[in-house]
Amino acid sequence: MADTLQRILDGKVIAIVRGISSKDMIQTVQALKDGGITCVEVTFSLKSEEQSLDTLKSIRMIKEHFGDLVAVGAGTVLTPENVYRAKEAGAEYIISPNVDEGVIKATKRLGLVSIPGAVTPTEVITAYNWGADMVKLFPAAALGLPYIKAMMGPIDGIPLTAVGGVDASNYGDFINIGCVGVGVGGNLVNKKLIEAGDFAAIKKLALEYGLK
Numbered sequence: 001m002a003d004t005l006q007r008i009l010d011g012k013v014i015a016i017v018r019g020i021s022s023k024d025m026i027q028t029v030q031a032l033k034d035g036g037i038t039c040v041e042v043t044f045s046l047k048s049e050e051q052s053l054d055t056l057k058s059i060r061m062i063k064e065h066f067g068d069l070v071a072v073g074a075g076t077v078l079t080p081e082n083v084y085r086a087k088e089a090g091a092e093y094i095i096s097p098n099v100d101e102g103v104i105k106a107t108k109r110l111g112l113v114s115i116p117g118a119v120t121p122t123e124v125i126t127a128y129n130w131g132a133d134m135v136k137l138f139p140a141a142a143l144g145l146p147y148i149k150a151m152m153g154p155i156d157g158i159p160l161t162a163v164g165g166v167d168a169s170n171y172g173d174f175i176n177i178g179c180v181g182v183g184v185g186g187n188l189v190n191k192k193l194i195e196a197g198d199f200a201a202i203k204k205l206a207l208e209y210g211l212k
Contacts, residue, residue, distance in 0.1 A: 009180055011071065017041065018189070041073045059091050098118075124137075148174070
């Protein structure tokens with residue numbers, strides 16, 4: 001777990017893969033990796049069990065194909081059951097949009113990195129006390145840099161990531177105020193580009209973060 005946590009901290013950017021078919025997954029992750037981004041979160045869908053199974057298939061494919069070259073995690077994890085399923089598929093970290101004691105504790109029990117989502121200082125501290133390794137502030141852009149910077153004053157010992165509305169133009173702003181990393185979704189993992197097979201464009205977007 002310590003190694004995975006360090007890889008996330010070193011990687012700075014977690015690419016959030018949402019709504020991408022498993023058939024396009026390897027090429028998508030390869031393009032991200034070629035652009036310097038080596039942490040990938042594959043999100044669960046709440047719409048259907050079929051889509052959840054596709055998430056698990058994608059996680060398994062990424063882990064088997066890239067091994068330790070890419071740190072793969074599961075996102076939008078709302079139940080302990082999905083923590084277990086993600087672990088079995090090969091997920092190394094668990095990300096949620098909320099603070100849930102059962103999810104955090106199941107994650108830690110399985111030796112995975114826990115990254116729940118929070119908005120308020122109370123939520124951040126509660127998540128950390130329950131065992132979270134870091135806490136994501138979501139939606140970060142809507143909260144704003146002044147809010148996040150002010151929050152960091154009394155809780156500067158808790159690693160925070162910024163997710164929601166982050167792109168290459170403002171990524172550095174969140175890092176500069178003290179966030180340990182960011183999560184980036186559609187601004188990086190562009191669904192239209194992937195469906196068009198333009199993986200070179202995905203690599204180009206990844207390169208904009210200057211990690212390679």
